[in-house]
Amino acid sequence: MYQGQDQSGEAGGLPWQNTSRGQEANSPFLEFDCRIAPVVGRIYKNKLLGIVTLGFYRFWGKTHLRRLLWNGTRLGEDRLEYHGTGKELFIGFLIALVILTPLLFVVGVVSSVLALTAPALEIIGSLLNFAVLFAFWQFARYRLWRYRLSRTSWRSIRFYLEGKGLRFMGISLLWTLASLFSLGLLYPVLRQKLLDYQINNTVFGDQNFRFTGTAGGMFKTYLPFILSNAFLLSGAILYFVFYSPVTFSDLGGGEMASYEQTAATGEFSLILMGVALLSMIFMVMGRVHEIRFMAANMSFGEARFRSELPVSRVLLVFIIMGVLTIVAYGALFMLLPQLMIADPIMMIVLVLVFFVVIYLLFDVLKTVFLVMPLMRLFCRTLYITDISSFETVAARSGESPRYGEGLADALDVGAF
């Protein structure tokens, strides 16, 4: 599977500083210059038409939105073009409905029966349900990428994703289990296996992308964050076992909690939130370094890549989004009691209107302040040695999926 050697070991520096292949990747590659106004307008239109059509507009709405986002992405001097249609998505969805609804339905009923038969089996039932959904989700995700790539063109030539969704699902399930049983230690291997399969199967025209990053290299990339998280979690556990006045038997019910215990529980949840937040920050940092590692170990023909994605900017985007979310929901909860005072019918109307506004607003916030800035950052910080490898590619002869994304849509995989 691996096409090259682990370069990162010899380079001596950080794993993604991979310059041993001669020419440096210094030319800009991608640019995301999508305008915000048409995107926001489109999201509102999609939501409103979605309500009117009982949600069935979503296939056409998504297509229009993707056309905007693809068109807003430039590779070299030329824009990407999205060729998918609402019809393909809709029919893909209907196919999934015919084939998969009975299956998912039976799984749902079986697991709820297990839950009813004995409380002990309830856990098995929900685990089963979760496992089946997770497996489907992995499969669906791969098919979704294939559909999107096969409907993306640059300079009249299409992308494609080869390989098998089931194979991807297998890899994903196996290494997710391994990563769970190793308490996260093998998580980098999972990421490496997935990237390896996905990138080596990605095609532009008649030319494959190549990924040569090894599990060892990915492990080194993630190690600082795994160690930090392990340190953080074990510290938190030690604190609660030895220093906290709250013992676990206290937390598990019993009679009324005393004042001290209540205070200690407050402290408990505060520390828990802090730990979760720090852990999330480590996770984001890990992901950013993974992207750099990916770029450094990816090639297309003669072209090599380099990503300078800055951790601080990515974190800043997440912080802004977090603050905006808190403000939006805070406003909702501040205003609700005010609305309650108004007379009952007006109140219901106002609350409904308010709910719809918040509901619409949140998607816009997410797109404008999270998705688009991250996309812009990612594109701007990705460099290439020389774009000419892309310009000499010939069209690929071969099939492409006729209808797309059915299952993925049913499971609501991916926002766009």
Next chain:
Amino acid sequence: MGLATGRLFDGRSAGAVSVSVYIRANELVIEDEAGTPVGVWSLDELRDVSPVPSKIEISLSFGEEDPARLTIGDAGFIADIRRQCQTLNKRRPLQAGWWKPYAIWIGGGAASVAVLFVFVLPFLATVVANMLSDDTRDRIGRETKDYIIKTFARDKSPDKAICEGTAGQAALEGLVARLASAEAGTSTPITLTVVKSKVPNALALPGGHMVIFSEMIDHADRPDALAGVLAHEIAHIREKHPINLFVTNVGIATVFSLVLGDISGGTIIAGVGQMAVGAAYTRDFEREADSLATRIMTEWQYDMSAMIPLLRSLEPKARFMHVPIFATHPGMEERIEKIEAAGNTGAGPALGADEWAAVKAMCGA
């Protein structure tokens, strides 16, 4: 008309061919750098592929299936071609037979969902209802009952919400035992609880748990009216309707959330749809329970027609739920007609005068 330069991508390779373009009559002429014509396209065939029309760059497509693209960055030329070609940002006309895949797959999808609702769901629900052990049903019933009692007790202690009154309770339990022993009754042991509430209702829960709200007893003007209600609930227990309903609701929720997706108000719509479909199932259950109740009452020679005034007295309060498609019970008139059609089921009374007085006194004044 001015000459502009552009880049042509032919769909066979990503390499750009530098071309000159100009508009002649109603056509776009493309020539390579040596002046040799590469192609001539009627303006009607051309489309701008960009979702947002731009004044400074344009990428043109020559036909639905043609992968080739012509990119031009000349503002003057773009203004010209936009002026002369009104269809540049219009959709291409639909091809003949465009609707066929829609028709096939909408039909297939609808058939799949219909089969699920009409055959698979009721079948599975019955299988599941019979598979569960008595203990399990009893546990689910007891938990549901405790929840209901807690809800009606509000801030009072749950015990206060239960109507005591040993004599009344004994009289009701005796009546239930008699009714259940009928041929159309059930061998499942029944636990009866009377709950203080302003809602006139009676419920059968899984595992033979039955809950009667005090307002229902207040509405009954004769013991036989109450006996009819109890017989109806016994019939539900006999047919294991409560568990059946539980499984059915899980199934309906799954299907609706799949079909409608979880966005754009889909969840709300799914809730309404679920109410409509779920109610259709319960209407069938209610008809079944009514007809079994009539048999039980006949066996004991109690007067089923005593239920008619009781049903009528419930009607005004239940009006909200009577949009026909959402109503969980069959139309009141239909139920009354069926009871009348059953003719004289007996004279009663189901309870002696002392017993009836004790029942009426259970929840105090």
